[in-house]
Amino acid sequence: MILTDHTASHGYTEESVLRPHPFHSSKKRHCCHGGGDGFTIISTCFFILTIAITVALIIQIYYGSPEVMPHGAVATDVEECSRVGASILAAGGSAVDVAVASVMCLMVVHPHTVGPGGSGVMLVHDHKMNTTTVIDFQSAVPSGYNHQNPPPGPTEARSVGVPGLLRGLEHAHRKFGKLPWEKLISPSIDIARRGFNVSAQLEDALKKLNNTKSSGDTLFQHFFFPKGHMLKKGDFIQRENFAELLDIVSARGANTFYSLDFDHDNINAMQAEGAEIQARDFRAYEVHELPSVQMTLRNHTIHTSPVFSGGAQLLAALHLLKHANITTTTPQHHLYDSFIQAIRRSYAYLIHLGSGVDAGLVNRTEIETEDLDAEFGGETDAPLPRQLLEQAGSPVSVMDTFDQYVATVVGLGTHFGSRYMTRHGILFNNHLSNLMATAGAGYVPSRPVTSYTPVVITDMNRICGARVVLASPEVGAAVQVVGQLIFRDRPLIDAIKQRRVTVSADNNLVLVDDLRNHEVAPLSGDVRNYLEAQNNTLRILYPPYAGVNGITKDKDALTSWSDSRGGGVAHRLEPPVKPKPEETQTPPPTPPPEVVTPGEPVMMP
Template sequence: MPLATVRATFAAVVLAVLSACSQHPGASFDAAQREARDSFMIAAAHPLAAQAGQDILARGGNATDAAMAVQAVLTLVEPQSSGIGGGAFMLYYDAGSKGVQAFDGRETAPSTATPDLFLKADGTPMDFWDAVVGGRSVGAPGVLRMLELAHAEHGKLPWATLFQPAIRLAREGFEVTPRLHELIAHDKYLKTYAPARRYFYQADGSPLPVGATLRNAKLADTLEAVAENGAEAFYEGAIAGDIARAVRNAEGNPGKLTAADIAGYEAKQRDAICRPYREYKVCGMPPPTSGGATVAQILGILESFDMEAHAPTSADAVHLVAEASRLAFADRNRFLADTDFVEVPLEALLDESYLKRRAALISPRHAMGEAQPGLPAQQAAMPDQPSGASTSHFSIVDAQGNAVSITTSIEQAFGSRMMVRGFLLNNQLTDFSFRPEVDGRPVANRVEGGKRPRSSMSPTIVLDEDGDFVLAIGSPGGSRIIGYVAERLVAFIDWDLDAQAAIDLPNYTNRNGPTELEKNTAVTRHAEELRRRGHVLEVETMTSGLHAVARTPDGRLQGGADPRREGVVLSGVR
């Protein structure tokens, strides 16, 4: 596609997106709303990525094919959020078997990593940002191995074909968006290492301006190698060697990752966590992400309450969702980690009678304060580390009715700030607990060689009583992802809101601490009432990036894109 055509298409879509994004959060986002009898639909975080997926679907590709094209383009146009230097979790719905599969592309710690990775010489935890920036925080990337695993089982179009949109865009260039410009301009650490500094800033040190054309020939070369030779081109040979050298030689904060660690990376297919909620079945990712289990617990607790009776932005709704989240996070922080290394009592945590007992702890008029885990454990609980404006989510339904829900991340915005061969490297190892033990008890999410750090990513697929697809949804947002997604599932199922209306709702959540309300939205008017009930409140910017595709009872596809970011919904007929 000629650059002029790319620019014209991008400009047309982005003008609509920016117009919508300028609205008050929670306002109707008509520019991204789609509802039609089209045979396929995609909701993704950047117009050019969504367009790449749409083109693949229009050419007869399926949801897995389109997902690969979307991820490759996001590596280029949304580098702060995700890419081939990071990891992802993917849920796949097979319309033929009506089954849901979980694909785990989470990064792994170097084989020589030890529990004291983030401890200083005196045994105290490193400052968070001292740990993030540089090689110490980089895990073996998992995205391409995960996509390879999914494509081998479900892909339809040839592997090489799916990288062509990203390769073309990388060579021809794309325009810097307001969001990317702002993130570059305000990042304190992106100039630390020369490759990222040269790529994201002008010669005088100023950030690339809005509308500047950004080309990435190095990424195009990398993607061409992967297109021609498969994921092996990334995980073995020159590319893996360059990643390992950059990590181990990072000035000021070298890491432990080796070429052997990268070559040995294995994506995994796991059993999805599927649990009934009302008349639906909600499926999420199992550990090492905490998202699927914690969302399932929140819904399981809320099932004891008549959520339909409460308006979505009412004080009662906020109170009940916050209290259910508080209880679920108490268990999450204590138990959830990589099940290849730690015994996680998933069956007990999701047991119906257990969740009813947890629900009985909630008073409709009084907040409980800090909740305690509901099961005995030998592990110590640890709070979250900070999380940034990174991660991306996209949802796709193809013409055959298959669906994918993918959350993908390099962790913090711009990850470790280290750039190799045109892509940024993740800082996912800082998702481990910096403290390996507390009061002599081990922390479940401590660092161990080969282990996958706990995540909060929550790609979700909802099915009806017959096992037919109903909804694919997910979000970025650090550990707030869990609350963002759980709230929208309640909105969709209990409050009967369509995909866009559910996404437009104000954000509110609780991570077993303060109840967080999205500022300048309708829920803040209940602040005094919530304080009277005992909630400690924090009113903040809460930049979710929810993207959803749903199928209505009459067979229409319906999409939603978050007005807080720059995503769109695109559809078509095949």
């Protein structure tokens, strides 16, 4: 059963130490100086001291301490952005602070997937309090959108939804942040001004446009095709105009974007080409706080996001996989066939929710698995719904010093979104291309469906047992990684590195990553032959790919990993090792606390 994340059960963690607490009233009390015989005074004071020490120890165990050396981890698609996140950890920031700063950096260096014109979803799990909050800042449907028309194409002006990214990040920071807002944005302003090198992922995304040259007539072409030629990996670029925008947001907050203090003329230009978004839609945009949905499976609790993001499909797929009898010895051909079938069937369930076939389901946070079995679990000849556009986005995973875990996915829809770019370098999303047609009586969806999937996994029996934070813009990728973790007991790194497939709902098409230059093992010939025998059509999927970035912690052992498919590098921040007493006279140089994990994780001694 998928259950709402209701509140909290109190528990102890391995990092809990003493925090200041007002044990006594501020009034003076003279219990140790009152009248009576000496024995009574001594025994009374001893009793009070015993209680005080006991209470102090309980608070020490439960609350933790601000004196703890900052440590934790962050995994993103770009090493420089993981480094920015690690610097925020080192400054005492919360996991939400780290996620906000990392996303700000991604907006600068990966404009093809992330930007103020995009949106996202963030899952925040407080492991000490056992509470989970989902912050939904996905694109909203404009108030004047005409639902009678068919969904727009990905580069049509009508595809632009009301962006939620900046307002969502600000909302998360106000609720869970520790450091000042401007401190989180400052590193990204510096990167935009000093410049950076184009990543392989950005070049791969440009290649998919099938246009290596451009006349430079539009702002989009001028930026991505300088002097008429496509940007390539390693090219050096600066974004002074975008730094100017971030300066304004840093000083005045996200509202300066939503009040259209700048780039108003670009909104008018989009409207002239058919966009239905209005200035009032920006002002009216609201972030939604939602309960998570969760599932208990093999002594693990999987926390994720509800519709309209991919979490509901993830849990539906895991429920279907539970009946596939997957074990550590399951043959590869059976494993991948099970993954493909579960993703296809759960996709139908996602569309069922997102299209409002039963409008009440959209707001349901408790989903009976019997419904899944009856409607979507069995074999059927019924055609599956239309395929959503392939989603692109950037996943960010964070664990902080105080056992706050954050998984977030942000994006523009497809790569480059609608391709409408402003003079400040803002690309607007094309999320309305995935807006479901109204199926329920009188039901009008407020937000389009995305496959953004944030996940936190905890151990049911041991509060300090294995905990996993991972995120992916593609729910099928998340299904396969979580399936490897739960059903095959794979470590996180192995689960991410396993060869994955991308499942299409149309024509039984299965796409296999072309990873000849990566460390991922190829899909073997016998697996390919078996899948084709099951009426699947196999094709090569060319980069860029949807990555799964994750972090795992078991007791105090921390491992972080950025998926090689996304090209990122995870960073860990760990306290330096104290020298032994005999080494104190001639201590060696103190190693930097930051640990880079571009390949196998570097473990601290």
